[in-house]
Amino acid sequence: MAHNRLTELKYESFAGLIYLLEADFSSNAITHVDPEAFRDSPGLISLELQNNPLDEVKGHFLNCRTLLYLDLNSCGIHRLNTQFFHNTTNLNKLDLSHNPLGQIEPGPFDHLTNLEYLKLNACNLTHISPDAFAHLENLRELEMAENDLRALSWTSVLAPLIRLEYLNIRKTGITNLPGDAFAKNLYLRQLVLADNELWHLDVGNTLGHNLHSLQSLDLSNCNLQDRLSEEAFKNASKLRVLNLSGNPMFAADLTAVLRHLPKLHKLSLSNCSLRRLPNAFHVFEHLEELDISHNPLSDAFVSLLNPLESLEYLDMSYCNLGYVGNNTFAHMTSLKKLILSGNKLHTLEEGLFANLTRLESLELNNCDLKTPIDPKVFGDRVSTDIIELKLSGNSLEVPQEGSLLPTQLSNLEILDLSNCNLQHLNENLFSRTRNLTQLNLSGNSISGTENLACLKKLRMLEHLDLSNNSLTTIVPRIFKSNPRLLSLNLLGNPFVCNCFITDMWDWALQVKNDLHVLVGSQPANFETGAAKLRKSLSCTYDDETYRKIVEQARASMDQRRARKGDLTPTRTWAKYVRESTCGRSL
Numbered sequence: 001m002a003h004n005r006l007t008e009l010k011y012e013s014f015a016g017l018i019y020l021l022e023a024d025f026s027s028n029a030i031t032h033v034d035p036e037a038f039r040d041s042p043g044l045i046s047l048e049l050q051n052n053p054l055d056e057v058k059g060h061f062l063n064c065r066t067l068l069y070l071d072l073n074s075c076g077i078h079r080l081n082t083q084f085f086h087n088t089t090n091l092n093k094l095d096l097s098h099n100p101l102g103q104i105e106p107g108p109f110d111h112l113t114n115l116e117y118l119k120l121n122a123c124n125l126t127h128i129s130p131d132a133f134a135h136l137e138n139l140r141e142l143e144m145a146e147n148d149l150r151a152l153s154w155t156s157v158l159a160p161l162i163r164l165e166y167l168n169i170r171k172t173g174i175t176n177l178p179g180d181a182f183a184k185n186l187y188l189r190q191l192v193l194a195d196n197e198l199w200h201l202d203v204g205n206t207l208g209h210n211l212h213s214l215q216s217l218d219l220s221n222c223n224l225q226d227r228l229s230e231e232a233f234k235n236a237s238k239l240r241v242l243n244l245s246g247n248p249m250f251a252a253d254l255t256a257v258l259r260h261l262p263k264l265h266k267l268s269l270s271n272c273s274l275r276r277l278p279n280a281f282h283v284f285e286h287l288e289e290l291d292i293s294h295n296p297l298s299d300a301f302v303s304l305l306n307p308l309e310s311l312e313y314l315d316m317s318y319c320n321l322g323y324v325g326n327n328t329f330a331h332m333t334s335l336k337k338l339i340l341s342g343n344k345l346h347t348l349e350e351g352l353f354a355n356l357t358r359l360e361s362l363e364l365n366n367c368d369l370k371t372p373i374d375p376k377v378f379g380d381r382v383s384t385d386i387i388e389l390k391l392s393g394n395s396l397e398v399p400q401e402g403s404l405l406p407t408q409l410s411n412l413e414i415l416d417l418s419n420c421n422l423q424h425l426n427e428n429l430f431s432r433t434r435n436l437t438q439l440n441l442s443g444n445s446i447s448g449t450e451n452l453a454c455l456k457k458l459r460m461l462e463h464l465d466l467s468n469n470s471l472t473t474i475v476p477r478i479f480k481s482n483p484r485l486l487s488l489n490l491l492g493n494p495f496v497c498n499c500f501i502t503d504m505w506d507w508a509l510q511v512k513n514d515l516h517v518l519v520g521s522q523p524a525n526f527e528t529g530a531a532k533l534r535k536s537l538s539c540t541y542d543d544e545t546y547r548k549i550v551e552q553a554r555a556s557m558d559q560r561r562a563r564k565g566d567l568t569p570t571r572t573w574a575k576y577v578r579e580s581t582c583g584r585s586l
Contacts, residue, residue, distance in 0.1 A: 002026040002048070009037045022046040026071070031055045035063045035087070042066060050074055050095070060086040067091060073119070074098040082107030090114050097121035097143070106131040115139055121168075122146040130156035137162055145170040145192070154181040164188055170218070171195040179205045190216040194243070198222040204232040214239055220268065221246035230256040238263060245270035245291065254278035262286075270294050270315070282307040289313040293339070299323045311335055317363070318342030326351045333357055341365035341390070347374075354379025359386055365416070366393035375406035384408045390416040392440070398422060403432040412436060418465070419443035427453040435460055442467040442489070449478055456481040467519075468492035473500050476507035485512070489519040495539040499582035501573055521573060537573040 006028040014020070020041040030052040038044050044064055050073035060083045062070075067088050077099040085091065089111045101123040109115070113135055125147035133139065139161050149172040158164070164185045174196045182188055188211050201224060207217065214236050224247040233239060239261050249272040258264070258280035266289040274295040281287070287308055297319040305314075309331045316324075321343035329335065335356050345367045353359065354377075372391060378384060389405075389412055396417070398404060405412070412433045422444035430436060436458050446452070447470040455461065461482045471493040479485055495501065508517045515521050520537040541549065546569040571579075 002028070004028050006030055007032075009033045011036045011039060014038055015040050017041050018043075020044050024048040025052070027051040029053065033062060035060055037062070038064050045069065047071070057081065057084060059083050061088065063087040065090055069093040071095045072099065077101065080104070080108035082110070084108050085111050088112075093117040095119040096123065098123070100124045103127040103129075104132045105129050106134065109133060110135045112136065113138065117141045119143045120147070125149060126151070128152055128157050130159075133157060134160050136160060139164055141166040143168040144172065146172070148173045150174050154178060155183065158182065159184045161185060162187075166190040168192040169196075173197075175199065176201060177206050180210075181206055182210050185211075187213050189213055190241075192218040193222060194218045194220040196222050199225045201226070204229055204234070207233075207236065211236060212238070216241035218243040219247065220244065223247065228253045228257050230260075232257050234260050237261065240264060241266040243268040244272060246272070248273045250274075251276045251278045255280045259283055265289065267291070277302070277304045279304055281305060284308060284310075286310055288334075291315040293317040293319065293342075296320045302328050305329075306331055308332060309334065313337045315339040316343070317365075321345065323349075324352065325349060326354070329353065330355050335359055337361040337363075339363040340367060342367070344368040346370070348377045350374075350376040351379045352377045353384075354381065357381075357385070359384065361388040362386055363390040364394070365390050369394040370397050372396055372404055373406060373409065375408055378406075378408045381408060383410065385411060387411055388414040391420060392416045392418040393420070395421040398425065398429065400424075401426050402428055404429045405433050407432050409433055410435070413460075414438040416440040417444070422446060423451075425451045425454045427456065429454040430457045434458060437461060437484075438463045440465040441469070442492075443469075445470050447471060449473065449475060452478050455479065458482060460484060462486045465489040466493070470494065472496050473498065474504055475500050476503055476511070479507075486517065487519055488517055490537060491520045491535070495537075497539040497541045497545070497571055497576050497580075499580065501539055502577050502580055502582040505573060505577045518573070538570055539573060539576055541569045541571070 002024045006025060007030060009025065009030060011034050014037055018040055020038065021043050023044065023046070026048045030049065032055055044066055046069040047067060048071040050071045052075050054075040054077060056079060058081065065087060068090060070088065070091055073095045077096065078101065080101065085108060091112050092114060094115060094117070097119045098121065103126060106129050109132060115136055116138055118139060121143050122145070125144065130153055137160055140163055142161065142164060145168050149169065155178055158181065162184055165187055167188060170192050176198060179202065191211070191214060201222065207214070212235055215238055217239060220243045227250060237260065240263055242261065242264060245268045249269065251274055255278040258278055262283045262285065264284055264287055267287060268291040270291045271294040274297060277292065277297065281304055287310055290308065290311060290313070293315045299321055302321065302324060305328060311332050312334050314335060317339045318341065322345065324340070324345065326349040329352065333355055336358055338356065338359060341363045342365065346369065369391065386409055389409065410432055413435055415433065415436055415438070418440045422441065423446065425446065434457050437460050439458065439461060442465045446466065455478060459481055462484050463486060467489045471490070472495060474490060474495070504518065508515050508521065518537060520535060550567060
């Protein structure tokens with residue numbers, strides 16, 4: 001019963017529902033819940049009440065000892081009294097995020113000895129009593145992100161949580177952690193400390209030496225200033241996921257540190273001010289994901305990536321690379337996604353992708369490429385498994401006739417050609433990529449509809465983006481060969497208000513049976529103020545027609561007061577369709 005206008009949950013409404021197991025009342029206007037509301041439902045295990053403006057609860061909130069999952073996210077709760085959960089003692093999962101609690105005193109959670117999952121994200125917390133979690137020894141996961149917890153006594157607060165496996169304290173204002181902060185949390189496997197100003201955190205003393213079970217550590221954007229010692233993760237040999245992105249790092253330090261982490265599966269070193277890569281990749285036999293984007297690497301040290309034979313995801317975007325040697329990816333036969341965007345490569349070396357036999361996604365946005373993809377980059381291979389190709393932001397030279405892409409990309413399903421300075425598109429441009437389901441042509445200079453004849457080859461097309469081009473008119477017959485089209489984005493084109501607009505409108509209603517196919521056609525897509533016309537389909541009357549409209553409006557001033565919108569040359573498509581005298585047929 002979510003997303004309705006309920007204001008109260010009373011016993012009379014649910015009397016006799018003895019088989020009720022789950023109930024969802026989220027996003028209503030509920031202010032009061034009768035503690036006995038579900039008295040007749042002895043098997044109720046899940047209750048969702050998120051996004052309701054609940055009044056303050058004086059006693060116990062609900063009498064339901066079978067309840068296992070309770071969601072009170074965004075309910076305006078300011079205070080939890082000590083009896084709040086008195087009769088829901090079997091709770092296993094509890095979400096209190098986005099409630100302005102401010103502080104947590106001893107008592108409210110004392111009855112929840114079976115609780116394993118607790119979320120307290122964005123609760124305006126500044127204080128948590130050392131005894132607040134004293135009885136939560138079975139808690140496995142705790143989230144307290146986006147609070148101000150800089151004054152917290154972490155050792156005392158976390159000490160009772162002896163079975164804790166996951167802790168998220170992202171963006172909590174903390175600037176340091178004591179060496180014994182996690183001394184009692186011996187089973188901690190995942191720790192998120194991201195977005196805190198941990199300038200002088202002793203990583204080895206606080207984390208590496210204590211957390212022998214740690215498998216995932218997120219220290220991204222913590223502004224770490226002290227250099228990492230070789231001992232930092234010496235005792236954290238089980239670590240599988242490490243995120244150090246957004247911290248200034250030295251390649252020499254990382255070389256020493258990473259050699260102790262042979263079991264890493266995922267490593268993130270984005271935006272670490274690295275001028276060269278650490279010489280430690282040869283120890284990573286199991287590394288599957290690597291992000292080294294946004295580092296001023298230049299070209300010299302890319303060859304250090306060669307040993308990564310298990311890699312499936314590699315992000316090397318915006319690394320100031322001007323050249324990538326054709327042996328760089330020679331051993332990465334498991335690679336599925338490669339991101340090289342933002343590097344001024346100009347051209348791609350022959351055979352560069354020859355050994356990437358499992359590659360599915362290739363991103364080459366803003367690489368200063370002039371020609372799309374030379375078939376020689378795939379070596380002698382006649383086909384590939386690539387289904388996604390992004391070439392946005394390259395000023396591509398499009399052939400006057402024939403296909404844009406080679407036959408090796410015939411399995412392509414997603415193609416991004418946005419902001420590629422495209423003007424004229426020949427009708428056979430996509431003749432070798434007929435399996436496309438998503439095509440992005442936004443931000444180009446495509447004008448006449450004759451440049452859209454190339455769409456006839458794309459019978460599988462489902463999503464087409466032609467926004468922010470130079471189209472002044474558009475006709476339904478262009479999309480006659482695209483029967484599967486689900487969305488068409490035409491926003492930001494200088495359309496002239498004429499009967500083709502009504503033809504497109506009728507096409508969406510009568511042929512596609514869904515006006516939402518036209519992105520920006522419905523008020524639900526609109527915004528207010530200056531953004532409104534940017535988010536809605538619009539057109540502009542030509543000068544002669546506009547002059548006639550103004551004259552007619554002034555002539556009828558005596559009969560009615562002309563609306564301001566009637567005296568401007570611009571109309572939303574919806575308004576034009578209403579006021580036009582066009583014949584309503586395709």
